[in-house]
Amino acid sequence: MLPFLRADLAQLTAYKPHPGGVAANGASAAPENLAATREHSIDRLDTNENPFDLPEELKQKLSWLYQETIESNRYPDGGHAALKQLIAQYVAESAGLDSVAITSANISIGNGSDELIRSLLIATCLGGEGAILVAKPTFSMYGILAQTLGIPVVTIDRLHPSFAVDLSAAQAAISQTNQPAIRAVFMVHPNSPTANALTVAELNWLRSLPESVLVVIDEAYFEFSQHTVVAELQRRSNWVILRTFSKAFRLAAHRVGYAIGHPELIAALEKVRLPYNLPATTQAATFWAMTQRQTLLSVIPMLLSERETLAQFLATHPALQVYPSAANFLFVRLQPTVAKTWNLSDEAALDKLFQSLKDQGTVIRKISDGLRITVGSQAENQRTIARLQSLLPK
Numbered sequence: 208m209l210p211f212l213r214a215d216l217a218q219l220t221a222y223k224p225h226p227g228g229v230a231a232n233g234a235s236a237a238p239e240n241l242a243a244t245r246e247h248s249i250d251r252l253d254t255n256e257n258p259f260d261l262p263e264e265l266k267q268k269l270s271w272l273y274q275e276t277i278e279s280n281r282y283p284d285g286g287h288a289a290l291k292q293l294i295a296q297y298v299a300e301s302a303g304l305d306s307v308a309i310t311s312a313n314i315s316i317g318n319g320s321d322e323l324i325r326s327l328l329i330a331t332c333l334g335g336e337g338a339i340l341v342a343k344p345t346f347s348m349y350g351i352l353a354q355t356l357g358i359p360v361v362t363i364d365r366l367h368p369s370f371a372v373d374l375s376a377a378q379a380a381i382s383q384t385n386q387p388a389i390r391a392v393f394m395v396h397p398n399s400p401t402a403n404a405l406t407v408a409e410l411n412w413l414r415s416l417p418e419s420v421l422v423v424i425d426e427a428y429f430e431f432s433q434h435t436v437v438a439e440l441q442r443r444s445n446w447v448i449l450r451t452f453s454k455a456f457r458l459a460a461h462r463v464g465y466a467i468g469h470p471e472l473i474a475a476l477e478k479v480r481l482p483y484n485l486p487a488t489t490q491a492a493t494f495w496a497m498t499q500r501q502t503l504l505s506v507i508p509m510l511l512s513e514r515e516t517l518a519q520f521l522a523t524h525p526a527l528q529v530y531p532s533a534a535n536f537l538f539v540r541l542q543p544t545v546a547k548t549w550n551l552s553d554e555a556a557l558d559k560l561f562q563s564l565k566d567q568g569t570v571i572r573k574i575s576d577g578l579r580i581t582v583g584s585q586a587e588n589q590r591t592i593a594r595l596q597s598l599l600p601k
């Protein structure tokens with residue numbers, strides 16, 4: 208290892224992007240290869256995106272904007288004022304609040320919500336000031352980003368089969384962790400990979416935390432779940448909500464997310480972010496996505512009904528256990544009979560199913576002793592069902 212690198216980075220496993228700029232068939236992300244991936248219709252059901260690209264008219268509009276209005280040689284707008292206003296309006300509307308309830312002062316925009324997670328960590332815990340608490344299984348980026356910053360990560364478990372947080376363990380972690388104490392708690396609402404929304408008991412526990420602990424509620428899947436705690440922000444200066452344009456809004460390629468919170472916290476996030484964190488093309492795409500939101504979100508009822516069809520198949524299959532979902536993905540585990548029939552360990556049976564699906568062109572995520580399957584288009588879901596049907600023991 209190079210002698211000037213931090214020793215703790217050697218221990219760290221990087222986030223493995225799926226599909227990592229590499230098509231599922233192993234081809235690189237060169238434009239001609241990506242086009243080939245589309246043609247061979249590999250079903251990419253591993254990263255919880257919306258299966259539909261932007262409507263043709265909107266893509267044309269964006270190409271036009273790129274040609275006619277974006278000066279490639281100039282830095283983009285580094286203040287995001289107009290975008291913040293549009294987002295504030297959308298947030299208020301999404302929570303059924305008065306349009307003045309949320310303003311630009313409550314919004315910070317990031318290069319994906321990943322950037323905001325890092326900014327929150329920098330603003331609260333960096334330099335030995337605090338540790339974070341996560342309940343596993345959950346979104347891995349909180350822990351990974353904390354580790355890259357040398358921030359300690361305290362992990363507790365979730366209960367089975369509800370995947371609710373073990374609240375007595377959570378409370379014990381808060382009271383017993385010191386030097387440094389827990390400064391931030393990260394929760395996904397609904398959680399990934401397990402798809403369960405926060406329960407009343409979990410929310411009450413979060414409400415009971417002292418004001419010295421930041422509560423991060425990641426609503427990446429809000430547009431699917433319709434669960435939001437936005438209305439509580441006015442009463443809770445230590446709560447912040449993260450949302451993203453990478454999922455329901457179909458803008459994963461553009462990298463944009465936002466935080467909603469107390470103006471002082473937002474000001475801190477603005478201080479630590481990079482000055483030109485949002486490329487001009489991303490700003491244009493986000494602007495249009497906001498103004499065209501009704502069109503973009505109009506496919507959600509269909510995706511939710513697809514989720515029910517897929518869930519019903521999974522629930523009735525004797526080889527599978529599926530868990531309730533408030534998001535656009537389903538978490539499943541194999542019944543122990545599968546490993547027995549195949550004469551494999553549980554882990555090897557899961558691997559085998561995952562790999563066979565991949566070989567047939569359905570890429571899903573193997574995670575936390577189970578499989579996470581993104582709800583795709585109707586055709587993709589039908590192929591998932593048919594392939595699972597043929598691969599699994601009856």
Ligand SMILES: *Cc1c(COP(=O)(O)O)cnc(C)c1O
Binds near residue numbers: 255319321399453454
């Ligand atoms: C997908 C996802 C995000 C989105 O991250 P971006 O950086 O905005 O693409 C954030 N949080 C969770 C829990 C997610 O699943």
